[in-house]
Amino acid sequence: MSVFPDLGDHAGFIWMAYGVSALVLAGLIGWIRIDARRQMTLLDDLEARGIRRRSSRAKSKGASKAR
Amino acid sequence: MKAFTSLVARDLRLAWREGGAISTALGFYLVVVAILPLGLGPDLNLLARIAPGILWVALLLAALLSVDRIFHNDHEDGTLEIIALGPLPLELVAAAKATAHWISIGIPLTLAAPILALLLNLPANAFWVLVLTMATGTPAISFLGALGAALTLGLGRGGLLLALLILPLYAPVLIFGVAAMNAVITGPSPFLSSYLILCAITLATIVLAPIASAAALRLNLN
Amino acid sequence: MTQAEGTFNRLANPTRFMGLASTILPWLTCLTALLLLTGLYLAFFVAPEDYQQGHTVKIMFIHVPFAWLAMMGYSVITIASIGSLIWRHPMADVAAKTAAPIGACFTLLALVTGSLWGKPMWGTYWVWDARLTSVLLLFFLYLGLMALWQAIEEPSRAGRAAAILAIVGSVNIPIIKFSVDWWNTLHQPASVAKLDGPSIHSSILTPLLIMAAAFTCLFFVMHLMAMRTEVLRRRVQALQLTHVDAAGVTQGARA
Amino acid sequence: MKLALKDLKCVRGGRTVFEGLSLNVRDGTGVELTGPNGSGKSSLLRMLAGFIPAAAGHIHLEGGDNDVSLGEQCHYVGHLNGVKRALSVQENLAFWTEYLGGGEIESALSAFDLENLSHIPAGLLSAGQARRLGLARLALVHRPVWLLDEPSVSLDKGSRKFLSTAIASHIKAGGIVIAATHAPLGVKFAQSLKLGTGGRS
Numbered sequence: 001m002s003v004f005p006d007l008g009d010h011a012g013f014i015w016m017a018y019g020v021s022a023l024v025l026a027g028l029i030g031w032i033r034i035d036a037r038r039q040m041t042l043l044d045d046l047e048a049r050g051i052r053r054r055s056s057r058a059k060s061k062g063a064s065k066a067r
Numbered sequence: 068m069k070a071f072t073s074l075v076a077r078d079l080r081l082a083w084r085e086g087g088a089i090s091t092a093l094g095f096y097l098v099v100v101a102i103l104p105l106g107l108g109p110d111l112n113l114l115a116r117i118a119p120g121i122l123w124v125a126l127l128l129a130a131l132l133s134v135d136r137i138f139h140n141d142h143e144d145g146t147l148e149i150i151a152l153g154p155l156p157l158e159l160v161a162a163a164k165a166t167a168h169w170i171s172i173g174i175p176l177t178l179a180a181p182i183l184a185l186l187l188n189l190p191a192n193a194f195w196v197l198v199l200t201m202a203t204g205t206p207a208i209s210f211l212g213a214l215g216a217a218l219t220l221g222l223g224r225g226g227l228l229l230a231l232l233i234l235p236l237y238a239p240v241l242i243f244g245v246a247a248m249n250a251v252i253t254g255p256s257p258f259l260s261s262y263l264i265l266c267a268i269t270l271a272t273i274v275l276a277p278i279a280s281a282a283a284l285r286l287n288l289n
Numbered sequence: 290m291t292q293a294e295g296t297f298n299r300l301a302n303p304t305r306f307m308g309l310a311s312t313i314l315p316w317l318t319c320l321t322a323l324l325l326l327t328g329l330y331l332a333f334f335v336a337p338e339d340y341q342q343g344h345t346v347k348i349m350f351i352h353v354p355f356a357w358l359a360m361m362g363y364s365v366i367t368i369a370s371i372g373s374l375i376w377r378h379p380m381a382d383v384a385a386k387t388a389a390p391i392g393a394c395f396t397l398l399a400l401v402t403g404s405l406w407g408k409p410m411w412g413t414y415w416v417w418d419a420r421l422t423s424v425l426l427l428f429f430l431y432l433g434l435m436a437l438w439q440a441i442e443e444p445s446r447a448g449r450a451a452a453i454l455a456i457v458g459s460v461n462i463p464i465i466k467f468s469v470d471w472w473n474t475l476h477q478p479a480s481v482a483k484l485d486g487p488s489i490h491s492s493i494l495t496p497l498l499i500m501a502a503a504f505t506c507l508f509f510v511m512h513l514m515a516m517r518t519e520v521l522r523r524r525v526q527a528l529q530l531t532h533v534d535a536a537g538v539t540q541g542a543r544a
Numbered sequence: 545m546k547l548a549l550k551d552l553k554c555v556r557g558g559r560t561v562f563e564g565l566s567l568n569v570r571d572g573t574g575v576e577l578t579g580p581n582g583s584g585k586s587s588l589l590r591m592l593a594g595f596i597p598a599a600a601g602h603i604h605l606e607g608g609d610n611d612v613s614l615g616e617q618c619h620y621v622g623h624l625n626g627v628k629r630a631l632s633v634q635e636n637l638a639f640w641t642e643y644l645g646g647g648e649i650e651s652a653l654s655a656f657d658l659e660n661l662s663h664i665p666a667g668l669l670s671a672g673q674a675r676r677l678g679l680a681r682l683a684l685v686h687r688p689v690w691l692l693d694e695p696s697v698s699l700d701k702g703s704r705k706f707l708s709t710a711i712a713s714h715i716k717a718g719g720i721v722i723a724a725t726h727a728p729l730g731v732k733f734a735q736s737l738k739l740g741t742g743g744r745s
Contacts, residue, residue, distance in 0.1 A: 009343070009344075009409075010343065010344055010345045010409040011344070013345060013348065013405045013406070013408055013409050014344060014345060014347050014348055016405055017348045017351060017352070017401070017402045017405040017406065018351065020398070020401050020402070020405070021351050021355070021398050021401075021402060024394055024397065024398055024401075025394070025398075025507070028390070028391065028394050028511060029511060029514075032511060032514050032515050032518060033514070035515075035518050035522075036514065036517065036518040036521070039518055039521035039522050039525055040521065042525045043521055043524060043525050043528070046525065046528045046529070046532070049532075069642060069645075070642070070643050070644075070645070073639060073642035073643045074643060077628075077631075077639045077643075080631070080635075081628060081630055081631070084630040084631070085630050143624075144624055144625065144626060144627060144628070144629075145622055145623070145624025145625060145626040145678075146626040146627075146628065148593075148595070148620060148622055148624070148626065149620070149626045149640070149644075149681070150643070151594075151595070151615070152593060152594075152615045152616060152618060152619075152620055153616070153643050153644050154612070154616060154643075154644070154645060155643075214457065218437065218450050218453065218454055219437075219440070222440045222441065223440075224440065228433075228436055228437065228440050231429070231432060231433045231436050232433040232436070232437065232454060234429070235426045235429040235430050235433065235458075235461075235465070236457070236458070236461050236465075238426055238465055238468060238469070239461075239464050239465055239467075239468035242468040242469070242471065242472045243468060243471075246471065246472065246475055249475070256475055261471075264468075264471075268464065275460065276457075279453050279456070279457050282374075282449075282453050283450060283453050286446055286449050286450055286453075288590075288595040289446065289595060289596055289597075443557050444558075445557075445558075526558070527558055530557075530558055530559060534559070
């Protein structure tokens with residue numbers, strides 16, 4: 001266990017605190033990313049059907065690629 | 068002013084005619100207070116010690132049952148639109164409706180509290196504080212409740228959502244209401260400071276909540 | 290439209306925002322990673338153990354930033370809500386809506402790490418300490434906001450209702466904090482060790498500040514990402530609306 | 545008096561319902577709003593009443609009372625009657641008299657043929673009678689501008705006569721009436737505005 005610092009009696013609580021935090025934050029980021037992906041596919045799908053905003057009809061191809 | 072009083076009077080008359088809200092709130096209050104000792108045990112000393120808290124929390128829950136109706140009926144039958152075109156600004160409309168709710172629900176609950184306090188063996192010297200603090204705190208409950216009702220107007224699960232939105236905002240009223248009572252029962256903290264803060268919270272709520280309620284009502288007329 | 294409003298609108302224009310976010314995000318992400326790694330290194334390998342709290346002081350390096358971000362998240366929502374109510378700009382709505390779940394997550398983490406710190410320090414997972422209690426109430430305010438967003442279907446109406454609630458909440462937060470403090474001193478003699486001692490040595494303060502900076506950056510990375518997604522979501526909805534309308538016209542023509 | 549609408553634009557739920565709508569209505573005249581469902585008849589009336597903010601444009605009542613909002617100078621009759629079921633017909637009207645200010649209950653009752661029902665609880669009224677009670681507000685309190693959204697809904701032929709009489713006499717007395725209708729109201733309106741399916745080009 002040389003890589004991990006010795007954390008004494010309460011190591012479990014410390015790792016748990018960091019672990020839970022990492023888990024929750026990773027989950028949040030993952031959820032945000034999945035949500036972004038989904039909206040992207042929906043948008044691409046709509047554009048593939050030829051439905052575009054009037055204002056962005058000219059440049060919509062470029063805008064949709066900007067991830 | 069005439070419009071304000073006529074609106075309050077009409078709401079009181081409707082509350083009296085329809086009747087259901089008052090009896091439901093009172094019945095709920097009684098049941099909650101009566102069922103808690105079944106969970107806590109019949110130890111009268113324990114019950115006496117936590118009686119202020121029980122009475123206040125049950126009061127909040129009982130009041131919550133009825134606040135989501137404050138604007139609901141007027142919204143549903145189109146009266147709200149006509150009221151909005153009257154001479155009274157929506158802020159005062161919200162204040163009038165909340166006042167009517169306080170008179171029709173808040174005061175009956177306050178008056179019922181001492182009777183329920185007997186069940187919980189509340190010390191005799193605390194009865195007057197019980198009524199006083201509740202009479203002072205219930206207007207804040209009605210006005211904040213009106214705000215919640217305005218925000219959740221026309222939504223399907225309005226009642227449950229309302230509880231989630233409003234209960235955290237009730238925390239200060241609860242804390243100082245109970246603190247003022249405990250100050251008299253157990254001491255040593257002074258009664259007056261807690262009570263005055265409760266007064267301040269209620270006054271601030273009466274002034275500020277109708278402004279937010281009116282904004283929410285405008286949204287619903289939209 | 291006034292001059293100032295015009296400028297504001299141009300800055301908060303969704304398309305412009307998307308461009309800006311794409312430029313900033315990679316840099317901010319790198320900065321976050323850098324700060325986080327430095328902070329973690331300092332926290333685990335350099336910072337000494339506290340003479341009172343032993344190694345559990347390491348939990349403070351995340352707990353305190355989380356608590357700070359819980360507050361900051363709500364401030365972001367409040368400011369955005371004021372912007373949304375006054376200027377009625379959709380980007381302010383987007384900012385307020387997307388900040389809520391992120392702030393709620395940090396609030397939840399502040400509560401969880403606080404209670405994990407409490408167990409070794411106080412022998413129990415939860416104490417009704419003034420700080421934890423007011424953070425708990427803050428968490429409920431977040432939940433209420435998110436529930437309101439979810440309950441109202443039309444985005445602009447949901448945005449305004451949530452903005453009203455957020456501003457009411459922000460007026461209430463100091464009152465809630467004050468009343469919880471009062472309640473706590475009434476019910477609890479101050480025998481429990483406070484989470485933060487008055488004297489924080491610089492060897493502990495430095496990693497704490499770096500961690501706080503790291504998580505603040507992380508907050509904004511996530512917020513920008515979520516805002517970008519929300520803009521996309523609204524575009525999708527707008528496109529679907531035009532699709533429905535177009536279909537309605539052709540059907541009408543056929544009929 | 546003149547009600548002037550200039551370049552009004554209405555956006556609902558992300559859709560532009562109508563835009564560039566201009567209209568002048570002189571006192572003593574009425575406007576009939578027609579158009580298919582969703583063309584914005586109701587939205588326009590609600591906008592005039594002040595419930596919906598205009599996305600662009602102005603509404604002004606020239607020669608009106610500048611101290612109070614336009615909404616306060618309007619009667620708005622929507623799809624709902626605004627009738628309290630627990631109150632009697634008489635009590636319903638008495639409240640509006642007190643709240644909206646002034647008016648004779650007796651004449652309002654007779655204008656919509658409700659005299660015989662005045663002590664009946666409104667909850668017992670038929671749909672048509674309840675509608676008449678809702679409309680009695682028009683005759684009860686004087687307001688220069690009437691905004692009527694499908695006012696003849698659920699009225700039988702006989703009852704419609706009371707409505708058209710009320711509208712005609714209001715116009716004759718120098719009032720303004722803007723009414724959205726599917727069925728003809730039996731009143732001659734000076735103007736007719738047909739709203740298209742704006743924004744759905």
